[in-house]
Amino acid sequence: MNQPVAVLDADVLVPVLVCDLLLSMFDAELFQPAVSPTILAEVERTLIADFPRLDPDGLRRRVDAMARALALHVHDVTQDNDAALAGINRKDRHVAALALTQHTDLVVTNDRRLRREINALSLPLRALSADEFVLRLVLDTRTQVDDVIDELVTKRQRRPVTRAALLDQLAVALPRAIAEMRSAD
């Protein structure tokens, strides 16, 4: 099976548990990610806006750690793809442009409008929600995804979580993927 290559949009890196899962699945080499400095800046802005009571420096450190984890997968958009991407709204065009620059197969985004626009393009590029993407990885590499979940549970030292509780929490954002995982438990 060819390993998927996917642009991760900011909105799938903001929710903490989904971000943890995606980055851990990348660490397990279940897929190859691509992000850009623009996407990471958007993650930072959104985190600070979503958690107004938390220390902004702590949230900036989080995005800095994300950037270091993704190190070789942070790319600038180097090509002007305006003609090919005319069907994409201007604000989100950089996401699809990154996919073209990096020749990825997929864009993972929870933005319905962006998914619809990308999937309407006549390009070999598909947009999936985080749930659809994780479901695909579960179906293709179930054992490895299971191992990733176990590792996430093990990592939670200060605020422990059980596997069942973590799956419950993930199921809120990834209902189909987690239902599929549970069907095999």
Place this chain on the structure above:
Amino acid sequence: MSKVLDDRALANNALLALRRRPSLFTLPDGTSVRIPKAAVDGLIELLTAAAEGDEATIVRSPRELTTQQAAKILNVSRPTVVKLIDDGVLPARKVGSHRRVPLTDLLAFRQDVVAKRRAALDELTTDAEELGLYD
């Protein structure tokens, strides 16, 4: 005696003959051939596997890799490997118009990248716990 037992006996006899790890072998026509130590070691491994009834596979590890092979090992795109080489981060030499990456350098680089990535991922979890992001 079955063929399997025959092969195991033959392998055991050959292992006895090779116990001193000779490098010089004489062919039936009387010609002498000197064999590199790595090849003798490999032959002994194969015979040991056969003597124990196991199967052995020879995996070839090239000393140098193409940028495409390097990309696969690093789980990155080929242009990323080319950029790492052009930036002087990853050693390589040119063979004609192609770049070749020494395997040992690539594996050391990969180890470093993975260690830094794991440290950053651990930090993400610890920071999220401290910030109360899991609450």
